[in-house]
Amino acid sequence: MPLLSEDLRQAIEDYTRRYATRQAALLPALHLIQERFRCVPREAIEELADLLDLHPAQVHDTLSFYGFFRDAGNPLGRFRVWVCRSLPCMLRGGEEILDDLCHYLNIQPGQTTADGAITLEFAECLGACELAPCLLVNDECHGPLTQESARQLVAQLRRAGVQHGV
Numbered sequence: 001m002p003l004l005s006e007d008l009r010q011a012i013e014d015y016t017r018r019y020a021t022r023q024a025a026l027l028p029a030l031h032l033i034q035e036r037f038r039c040v041p042r043e044a045i046e047e048l049a050d051l052l053d054l055h056p057a058q059v060h061d062t063l064s065f066y067g068f069f070r071d072a073g074n075p076l077g078r079f080r081v082w083v084c085r086s087l088p089c090m091l092r093g094g095e096e097i098l099d100d101l102c103h104y105l106n107i108q109p110g111q112t113t114a115d116g117a118i119t120l121e122f123a124e125c126l127g128a129c130e131l132a133p134c135l136l137v138n139d140e141c142h143g144p145l146t147q148e149s150a151r152q153l154v155a156q157l158r159r160a161g162v163q164h165g166v
């Protein structure tokens with residue numbers, strides 16, 4: 001039985017129609033797969049290669065080029081929290097917020113809490129310097145934050161992540 005469901009395959013097909021070649025839909029397809037599985041499993045690489053007329057090695061090359069994607073051995077948590085550490089945010093306490101969240105969650109950037117609720121990451125400028133210091137949760141930017149408000153936000157997300165299962 002294939003790993004990629006019919007609706008996911010259809011969503012990928014929809015992307016292929018936007019580009020001159022099927023292969024050009026690779027990146028958006030990888031995003032869709034990671035969104036669904038919280039990682040890009042090995043079977044998905046093979047099925048996606050088949051779908052886009054690529055060799056699995058080509059899919060893997062693209063996948064490993066970008067730090068954004070995760071393999072099955074290191075899946076994302078329910079919420080991916082990116083803390084900005086570029087200059088404007090750093091000057092306003094972004095690094096301290098990142099350190100504090102590492103301490104609070106007992107993980108390092110790039111890791112996921114044991115309950116699978118939160119993956120913590122550092123980010124370069126999120127393009128929202130007016131909110132400095134800020135962080136991004138999935139697609140939503142939050143700021144300006146203090147260590148306390150960042151902790152509150154992450155605690156709220158963690159509860160939601162645990163409640164809804166991962």
Ligand code: FES
Nearest residue numbers: 084089125126128
């Ligand atoms: S430096 Fe943090 S959003 Fe630009």
